[in-house]
Amino acid sequence: MRRPILCAKQHAPSAIAAGDIRFEKRHVVVIQPPKSTPDAPWPVSVVSELVRDWIARLGSVWIEGELTGWSIRGGHAYGKIKDLDADATLSVTAWRSVVQRLDGEFKQGDRVIASIKPDFWVKGGTLSMQVSDLRHVGLGDLLERLERLRKQLAAEGLFADERKKPLPFLPGTIGLITGRESDAEKDVRRNSELRWPAVQFRTIHTPVQGERTVAEVSAALRELDADPEVDVIIVARGGGDFQHLLPFSDESLVRLVATLSTPVVSAIGHEADRPILDDVADLRASTPTDAAKRVVPDVAEELAGVQQARARILQRIVDRVRSESNALESLVSRPALANPSWIIDQRGEELMRASQRGEELITRRIDREHDRLDSLARHLRGLSPQGTLERGYSIVERVDGDAKSLVTGWQDAPASTELRIRTADGRISASSLGGEAIITPGAPDGATEANVE
Template sequence: MTQDGTAPANSADHPWPVRTVAVKVAQWIDRLGSVWVEGQITQMSPRPGARTAFLVLRDPSADMSLSVTCDPELLRRSPVPLQEGSRVVVYGKLSFFVGRGTISLRAIEIRPVGVGELLARIERLKALLDAEGLFDPRRKRPIPFLPATVGLITGRGSAAEHDVVTVARNRWPAVRFEIRNTAVQGPTAVPQIVRALAELDGDGAVEVIVLARGGGSVEDLLPFSDEALCRAISAAGTPIVSAIGHEPDTPISDLVADLRAATPTDAAKRIVPDAAAELAGVHDMRVRAAAALRGWVERETRALAQLRSRPALADPLRDIERRAEDVERLRTTARRCAERLVDGEATATRHLREKLVAVGPAATLARGYAVVQRVAGKERHVVRTVGDAPAGSQLRVRVADGAVTAAALGAESLGKSVVAQALPDNQKQTGRNRR
């Protein structure tokens, strides 16, 4: 005790004895009070003459259990005979036995859960999972056409295992199985199935998982409507086929699974194809492909024959020859047009040349006229009037066939009328000589 009268704090230097810890645990548990607990009876040991009956209550969805003690009269007065596997609701108070260090539930009331109540709970769970979208068809994963390895979860030595393996191998002999044998009913079914499902889902070689059971009563099929199992099926990455084989009552696992099969045999038929049917289909497709190919070749042959029969391909030079005739005709026409144009222009040129010759100085000189030029050194000046050639001037007289050198001896005047008439002609002739 400390100076103020309180107990020292718990530490390595001041540890609590076992009795203190046991008492404290008993006090803490006692504060919990009475509770209602639901579970499945896995063990019952009512001893004749004993004042206490011992039971083990197990959680159907987890590997957990709780010890229960009760008055044997509670078991005998039950309206429904209780046995191992029965679902019950227990009302009692937890007790911690300090002597043995164990916890036990002292049952005051035990109520068996009837089939009606179980079905009602299944319906409530179904509505909950449906609201969460676990039944949505868009969540369904497609089943592979030809899985190399099939995972199978079923009971050991069960008819369901025999049906799935035999039918699948008869349809496709090369198929391989990874089989996990688990309990398919009772309190241990859900934990074992969930573990097997996780193991197969983690195996990369497994392409589809079949959960199979050969039917049973409503109570026997309760594990397949368990929430933990349904959520494990929904969370799996591998497609899952549910083949419970119970038509009247559909377990929730059928709704959550990616594919529901009516029976294990139906599941085997739906996970692997029939080799004989596939070979027949391949043969049929080969026949159809060959017929289609022959038809295509015949159509193309006819099309080629039609193309070859066309004039452009039957006589390819025909158009060239026709075009050659057109070209020759156009060449002849162009040559004729060019010749006419040249002849016309030649005639016009000849006429112009004749006109030019007729009005040119050479023609004038040929008619008897002459051009008189006064020579002054190297310069020459055309004599137009008698004043341009005074006496003694050196003259050069040009005639039609040459020129004559002369000298001016004098001048002789003509009448004004004669000069006026002749002057324009002389001026015109002089202008032409200059040009």
């Protein structure tokens, strides 16, 4: 069977009525009015028919999203399918005949694919999406997508240990993001207050499943991170179906957590298929109760630790005092401390012996130097002119008036020369009788002797 081809023909507005569409051979002829003007406006029915026809050309399409607001009334199903990433939603309707042949039950939060056909209701001017088939997205497909995202984020370093922030030892205020009146909130608060009664909370209630979860949890994270009094943030949910936890694997949410300056604890409580938030958070807690235990110290344990530390300190003080007392007793038992004058007497005797040795050394040194000085004096005297005179030698001087000259040879004292002879103890006046040369055996050439009267 050949499909008809849509075409249009222009006619006067007065000649057009709703539903003026006819088949001519293989063509669907849409009677279309000329361009509208203030003087020649289009009837509402014409516009409605044109809108319906153009929408009908889209035909059936398959879409994927999260099922929200799903309800059944009078056998018909009404709901919305929200885009998984963008902020876009379509209202859908499944008639009773379609609902009866659907495989399985559907509820809010389910990830689905649907075959829909847009339909414009001319009379009411509304657009609806007619569901002809509705299916759950396979769990394996979801897991595969999450695993790809997990690997991508891991490759970017968002799960690295070095970027995880340490938790404070004792948080002043804990930021808590959880569902209103949820068991998760009760578990976190009760266990935290049991461990440390003075702990403070700033709680923001958000949806923990469904289409608003990502947006509201993200807004709560930003608000708590901007609060300077909040020291740590706990995101808590009490487990649940795998698909209900999918918002906590949303890429925009986990990337936001990676940028926060406040430590984040993930307490979603799903062991088998944990959400990606567990990997990017600074700490993963298995349950909300575990989160309270990991974030808040136990006052009883801390007091016990303080008591143990105090006991260890006291014991060390006692041991140190005992050790020092033993050392002091050992010192006191020594002779020097038992009889303090003993060491003075001992050192006094050593000082006296040293003094005596010093005096003896000085005396011997003085005696040696005195003997050496005497020897040098004798040697010096022997070498001096006076010493020579004392050995029997004399000095002969020629007297010429007041002038004096030394006689070194017989020729210096001819006859009648007035002489003065100097001895060791005086002078002798004499007169030369003349002289002659005397050869002295062994004497140098020219040595002579002279006669003196």
